[in-house]
Structure formats: structure tokens, C-alpha cells
Amino acid sequence: MKGKVIFITLIVALCFACRNSSTKENEFVFPEADSVPVSEAEKLSPEAIADISKNITSPVEIANLLQTLNVPFNQEYLAGSIDANKQSTSFDKALKLGILGADLGYLNIYERTGSSLDVLTSIRKLADDINVGQFFDFETIKRLSQNKSNLDSLLFLSIDSYSKIDTYLRDNNRGQLSALMIIGVWLEGQYLATQVVKLYPDKKLSDRIGEQKIILNDLLMLINPYCNHDPEYTSLCNDLQNIKDRYRDIRITYTQGEPVSKEKNGGLVVTQTETSNVGMTKEQLNGIVEITKSIRDKLILNK
Amino acid sequence: MNKFLLTLTVLLTAGIMSYGQVTDDLRSECALSAGSNAKFLKDFRIELGKSANNKTVLRYKASISLWKNTKYRFSLCNSQGSGGKLILTIKDNSNRTVLSSYDTNGKTYPFVDFVCNKSGIYNLYFDFYDGHQGAGVGVVSMIR
Numbered sequence A: 001m002k003g004k005v006i007f008i009t010l011i012v013a014l015c016f017a018c019r020n021s022s023t024k025e026n027e028f029v030f031p032e033a034d035s036v037p038v039s040e041a042e043k044l045s046p047e048a049i050a051d052i053s054k055n056i057t058s059p060v061e062i063a064n065l066l067q068t069l070n071v072p073f074n075q076e077y078l079a080g081s082i083d084a085n086k087q088s089t090s091f092d093k094a095l096k097l098g099i100l101g102a103d104l105g106y107l108n109i110y111e112r113t114g115s116s117l118d119v120l121t122s123i124r125k126l127a128d129d130i131n132v133g134q135f136f137d138f139e140t141i142k143r144l145s146q147n148k149s150n151l152d153s154l155l156f157l158s159i160d161s162y163s164k165i166d167t168y169l170r171d172n173n174r175g176q177l178s179a180l181m182i183i184g185v186w187l188e189g190q191y192l193a194t195q196v197v198k199l200y201p202d203k204k205l206s207d208r209i210g211e212q213k214i215i216l217n218d219l220l221m222l223i224n225p226y227c228n229h230d231p232e233y234t235s236l237c238n239d240l241q242n243i244k245d246r247y248r249d250i251r252i253t254y255t256q257g258e259p260v261s262k263e264k265n266g267g268l269v270v271t272q273t274e275t276s277n278v279g280m281t282k283e284q285l286n287g288i289v290e291i292t293k294s295i296r297d298k299l300i301l302n303k
Numbered sequence B: 001m002n003k004f005l006l007t008l009t010v011l012l013t014a015g016i017m018s019y020g021q022v023t024d025d026l027r028s029e030c031a032l033s034a035g036s037n038a039k040f041l042k043d044f045r046i047e048l049g050k051s052a053n054n055k056t057v058l059r060y061k062a063s064i065s066l067w068k069n070t071k072y073r074f075s076l077c078n079s080q081g082s083g084g085k086l087i088l089t090i091k092d093n094s095n096r097t098v099l100s101s102y103d104t105n106g107k108t109y110p111f112v113d114f115v116c117n118k119s120g121i122y123n124l125y126f127d128f129y130d131g132h133q134g135a136g137v138g139v140v141s142m143i144r
Helices: A002-017 A038-042 A046-055 A059-068 A090-109 A113-129 A138-146 A148-171 A175-199 A203-211 A213-226 A231-247 A282-300 B002-018 B024-033
Strands: A251-255 A260-264 A267-271 A275-279 B038-048 B060-066 B070-078 B086-091 B097-100 B111-116 B120-128 B134-143
Touching: A046 A148, A046 A175, A046 A213, A046 B060, A059 A090, A059 A175, A059 A203, A059 B038, A059 B134, A090 A113, A090 A148, A090 A175, A090 A231, A090 A282, A113 A138, A113 A148, A138 A148, A148 A175, A148 B024, A148 B038, A175 A203, A175 A213, A175 A231, A175 A282, A203 A213, A203 A275, A203 A282, A213 A231, A213 B120, A231 A282, A267 B097, B024 B038, B024 B070, B024 B134, B038 B060, B038 B120, B070 B086, B086 B134, B097 B111, B120 B134
Parallel strands: A267 B111
Antiparallel strands: A251 A275, A260 A267, B038 B134, B060 B120, B070 B111, B070 B134, B086 B097, B086 B120
């Protein structure tokens, strides 16, 4: 009996030890065209979808940019009106989970961790409701939030929780919820940037908003397979298409250059001399600001 | 006695399972090793075997969006038992190499700072020195 237990356990261990030893040889080429046919999106491999989910701008990056520009924290930017108890469908829950994740990133970067308890509580409720609460380490994140010296761990754990939820949803044929969560994160980050640029019209910030054109196709590809799922999805697809339409005439150009490398403190520092430049008029920026606010405000309304 | 044997077996099993694999501890250690001025963005778990014919180098590929006016740090950490050091190469969307943590003199760097001036989607390629099998983690952070 003892021998059997040991034998079976070792076999299981060896099976796990050998998992994921694989190569990723298939390359995926993002389509250049403005429109993404549904059939194209449906052909996306799980690896390509995983890539896209990693591509979306992190709200932490937007919040960090704002902090670098000395933009003060503003509680009013947060989606405070979201009531986790009033979200009735999985669509609403997953989308709001994404929106609140972006808000959590903003709070963390500005070290307003004392104010994040409400957001954390809502995140836990939404995550539990779509059966992914086990990946959100609420107690540890809450503890770290109360101890400001652990910002590094807090950022790691918060982002890691979302990453695990995303992976779990995709691995368990619930890709539509993963797509909604990612879109929620992106939309809230975009909202934050576009609200701030109205008051602080900094070139770096407006460029970052214009550069979102680069990943808009990816967002649409994520949601496209579900656009005919039900009216909620159809409406969201239309909203994203409307945002994309506002980006149509924005031009991103590039100048060539070779990277410059040097050693420093045991590591390598590589400075890119190639540059990207955004061509966007004030009217185009205003159009993006307006459409983003209108869609985001509509989505956070409690039904 | 039975309990002792069972506990021993479970402990051994856990040890075997974590050896040569990416654990959450390794991921958080690697993220924190980026330094106090670094803010964690994402990580990649790399687990590569040895190729069957010893000629093909197995490689993990992923993509990431990187943004202008941002300084990124790519930290590379090896799991216990890895055959070689983890190497990162980044290429842009024209397939031009932007950086590599392995230089032509054979030196490998544990981290690479990248001052990004061109926003776009980049391809990350992870492999182990000399095509060895191994496990590790690549962490992407922002630094001031």
C-alpha cells in the first residue's frame, strides 16, 4: 500500500515536472488593415490571445506617466459610482472588474492605498461572483495597502492577481469574460489619461493617448468573436468601433536610428534612437476625449 | 509510521515539482530584485526543454507593447537547476533586433534597461545560453 502511494505520487510529480516544456514557433502577424473581419478574429490561437492580453497598456503605466508629469491625484477620476452588488450579468461583472483594476493601479501608484479599501472590496465581490475570487489575494493585498512601505509587493500582487484571473478565464473557455476585463482595464486607463489631458495638456500625455491607435486593433480582435453574442456585447463592439473611428486620421510616423548600448552597474543600458511621432490635431484629441468619457460614463452607470 | 512516510513523500514530490520550474517565489523575488525605483508591470514564465536533435534552439516568444518616453527594466532570473542562463532578445515589428542580454563577447547580463523612444508592439524571445534546457522568469518593470 505504502509503495503504491509513493509510486503514484512520483508519477504525478514527473508528469507535472515535464509540463510546459514547449516551444512557440508559430508567429502571428497582426493585420494592418483598419477593419478586423470577424472570421479573422475567430481564428486567433490561444497564444495570440495571450499575447494580446499582455499588449494592452497597463493602467500602472498611465498612472506612472501622470505622476512623472506632477499631475496631482484626483479621487473624482475613479469609477466611484460602481456598486458591485448591483451588477447583474457576467458581462457587467467582468467589465467592472477591469475598470476597478485600473482604478486600483492608479491608487497604488499614487500610494493612496488607504482609500483603496472600497475598491478592493468591490473587486473581491465581482471576482467571487464570476468564480475567480480564489486568484485575488484580498487579505494580503489589503494588508499591504495598509503598509505603505510595501508598494513593490502590492503592485506585484495586484497585477499578478489580475494576470492569473485572465489566464484562468481563457484556459477555461470563458474568453469573453477575459476580453471584457481587459477592455475595462484599457478603457479606464484611457479615461484617466483623457480627463487629465484636458487640465494638463502635456505633449507626452497627448502622444500617449494618440499612440493607443497601435493597440486598438488588438482590443477589437479580442471582442470581435463575441460581438453577436447578445446586445450588451454588440453595443460594446460598436462603442469600441466608435473610438477607433476617432483615431482613423491620426498618423504615427517613425524616424530611423540604431540603438546605443553601454554597461552600467552590472547590467546593460540600451537607448533607442529610433523614434515614433504622433500627428494629432487638437480637434482629433478633443474627439477622443469626448467619446471616451461618453462611453465610459455610460458603462459605469448602475442598472 | 504511515503518516511519516506519506509526509516524506509529499515533501519529496513538492521538491521534485518545483525543481527546474518557475515558482511564485521565484517570480516575486525576481520582481523585487528589479530595485526600489522599479515598478512591476508584468512577467513571463519560461520553461524550455532540450531540443530532440540538439541543433534546434527552443525559444519562448511573446509580445509586449512598449511606450515612448519610458525606461523599462527587463530582469532575468533562473530557476534552480536550469542548464544555462536565461537570455532575452527583443525585436521590433520589422524584425530588427533592438536589444539582447547576450553580447557578442559571450557575456550575459542579468538585467537590461531599455530607454524606449518608439511606441509599438515588440517581440520578446527568451532562450537559455547555448540552447540548454531550463526554467526562469523575465520581469518587466518601469524605472524612473
